[in-house]
């Protein structure tokens with residue numbers, strides 16, 4: 001056992017004492033039961049198996065029926081969904097873990113098939129030119145409809161309601177999914193936000209929705225139980241491209257987050273090679289560690305070595321691991337043992353049932369075959 005590694009040191013986040021810095025990144029697994037988009041016993045087992053993570057961040061969970069963009073993803077807007085999530089929070093707590101729920105609105109990354117033939121909504125009428133995983137298979141995305149001011153106000157209420165439900169369900173906190181080309185990101189970027197009202201134009205206006213949502217959620221839970229996720233150099237996926245305003249916008253947002261006492265800021269390094277992309281920032285941790293004063297979590301493609309190094313170098317306080325947690329439910333134990341990590345099977349990321357979900361072995365089970 002090698003428990004002196006930076007990844008395995010405890011960390012205090014707000015009022016939570018977390019046992020290590022090996023956090024589980026949010027991952028959609030498309031196993032929620034329709035038509036109500038509820039989690040059930042299978043999810044309880046999946047998250048219980050991964051409770052040795054310092055913090056689990058749940059799969060994205062939609063805050064309203066309008067927020068959905070992928071089949072079989074769970075919601076957190078109705079009483080029945082909230083009731084169902086109680087089992088997951090309880091299972092993780094009984095296994096001595098901590099769990100935040102990720103609050104999600106996909107905006108234009110959706111399809112009319114989810115909305116009775118109506119258009120999905122976004123900051124402006126734009127098309128991410130991507131694919132949507134609909135009940136009828138993969139389909140091309142369409143040009144979304146610009147949200148009205150009334151709909152923006154309702155969306156803020158939806159996030160607040162979802163956060164209230166999250167508290168009721170027993171979650172330790174929430175992560176606002178303001179990343180990866182979804183609704184908030186669509187407001188941040190000038191390529192997808194052409195508004196001329198107070199939600200478009202200046203950086204302050206493009207970031208307004210995010211700060212209004214944080215302020216609304218603060219009314220129903222302590223600020224230090226709210227985390228949020230950003231992916232500043234996202235390029236070429238989920239309809240996002242970088243322009244000269246992108247990084248300055250994230251600089252502005254992250255500076256302003258220092259006015260809050262949030263649980264953490266969760267940042268992703270670029271998902272794609274951006275070495276040739278004008279205006280991209282290639283090392284997100286390096287750029288933002290000096291700017292952000294609170295707990296900083298970094299993600300994307302880390303392994304044991306690079307995870308330990310990024311913490312050792314003082315560039316992040318914790319590392320969120322995604323795919324490695326799919327195939328290694330006991331990832332912190334494997335890190336402690338310096339054991340090999342099992343490979344994940346991409347074919348079962350989004351398929352129903354136990355296969356590729358709850359049937360990955362723990363280290364001691366793998367040893368005995």
Ligand SMILES: Cc1cc2nc3c(=O)[nH]c(=O)nc-3n(C[C@H](O)[C@H](O)[C@H](O)COP(=O)(O)O)c2cc1C
Nearest residue numbers: 025026027028059060299300301302321322323349
């Ligand atoms: C199957 C799968 C589902 C994902 N779903 C989400 C999600 O719901 N919310 C989110 O913010 N990121 C999501 N991601 C992105 C991951 O959180 C993470 O950023 C990505 O896997 C890169 O980290 P890794 O290299 O450690 O896997 C997903 C990734 C995968 C592989």
